[in-house]
Amino acid sequence: MAEASARVPVEKTYKIYIGGKFPRTESGRYFLLQDPKGAVIANICRGSRKDFRNAVVAARGAFAGWSAATAYLRGQILYRIAEMLEGRHDQFVAELVLQGVSKRKAKKEVDATVDRLIYYAGWADKYQQVFSSVNPVNSSHFNFSVLEPTGVVSMLVPDDSGLLGLVSNIAPAIVGGNTCVVLASESMPLCAISFAEVLHASDVPAGVVNILTGFREELTTQFASHMDVNAVVFCDSEVGVAKSIHIEAADNMKRVISRVDTRWTDDSAQSPYFVRDTQETKTTWHPIGG
């Protein structure tokens, strides 16, 4: 027997990420991920609505702690995520290449992702100043408005940008103190799960980010209708999907945030307004004088 073939290859099992753990889907269903030539890359969990439900429970549980964390701590943690991702640069490039992205583009995408995390880490203790205000009112009140995170955000992240598109949506939501449940790209899910490992090593509290893999068609309704979700983000414009998300989201008046047609590699895909999308404005009337 040739010596080179003596070692059994160790393949990675891609699982989902809920509440700081990496379980398999409770449904026991999987789908095959193939490379552009049709060769099988991996079995991917086909997440179910119960996985989603469990993830929302985890996200809700994590919200109180995460939203109460100081802006400085959230910024530090986002910076830490960037550092951890940088250290795994080559792994993410290899995964993108495996899923059909050219090596040059893959490198650019990982670089841009790290930079995007740093960008939002910087905003952590600044967006409040930019968006809060003291308001002129015609009475003896000191009237001011400040931002508060909206709560649990469900996200249908872009299908054609497996890493950058994912992180460009997660980062502005969590830097603002929200927790989230994310449905990874259906055609490029590998980086999402590896990114969960990065989160896991970055002091992000369990449940703040939860990542599922599975079929968009099956889960979109759940992402939009769950009463314990406060905002839903979507990025792709399949026919009729936007309308149905708006209808399902109306029951508990979720914020519906459309990021369709965003060019994720562009600088226009990062902005403090992305943070504000998942914030609520609280206005206080404080009596003064007489």
Place this chain on the structure above:
Amino acid sequence: MSVIALPIASALPDLKRITPVDEVGVNERVARFQTRSIKKESKIEALKTVLSMIDLTTLEGQDTPGKVRQLCQKAIHLHDSLPDLPHVAAVCVYPTMVGIARAALGDRGINVASVATAFPSGMSSRKIKLEETRTAVEEGADEIDMVISRGAFLQGDYHFVFDEIAAVKEACGDAHLKVILETGELGTLDHVRRASVLAMHAGADFIKTSTGKIQPAATMPVTFVMLKAIKDFYQETGRMVGMKPAGGISAAKLAVHYLVMLRETLGNAWMTPEWFRFGASSLANDVLMQLQKQATGVYQSADYFSKD
């Protein structure tokens, strides 16, 4: 063969001769109860049954008459937008709140349960415990939840505990007596079984796992051991005794697992609020959320259900 009517409090059996509990076996059996798949109509029926068995509880030092009235209001109006809901079995409060709960509930068929006997520690003299019990009953309590003296039990003073339960039972008069074993302080399943047998022989109408003040509170293995003790007691004496797991059961799914365990251990005769109760404060809302989910198809949020 006819069943001979026994006096409620029989003699204390020799607890040292009680069969030891096989802990590994209990855990395996309990794990099996959690694999049953209960869907659709059966699930809705199970959830409604759970609801009807709840003792809606508030046992805080910070309880006020307002808080108790609010809890009673919750017991009467669980979630009015869902039709055909059963009401909870009882509202469980401290003795000082019994009168307030009684007045708030009226005669809607919801019982008032009161803890007594120096709950939760049980560290007081018998005289005071009996006085407290009588007061609660006079104020209108239909059910009394007493605690056993765990210290005495653990040092082997079984007769003391037996006599105490029998005395409280007598003080209860017509009120039902639930005996809290506080299994979290008993240490082993053997102790749990011994305490169960002791309490039943001393005249308990119900045996109850916990006060909710000590961790661990109710667990499925502990409840299973107690259910088995009830079964053996029934076969031996012909008297049915009820079961109340309390503390730590806040998920509807877990409550349904308990129902499965009840059904497969004691059978249908025990599947009513008369013989089985859940002591819980947040379970009711989780059950209501599941029922609403079944009705609408949409997962629910605690934001839209009244707290008390």
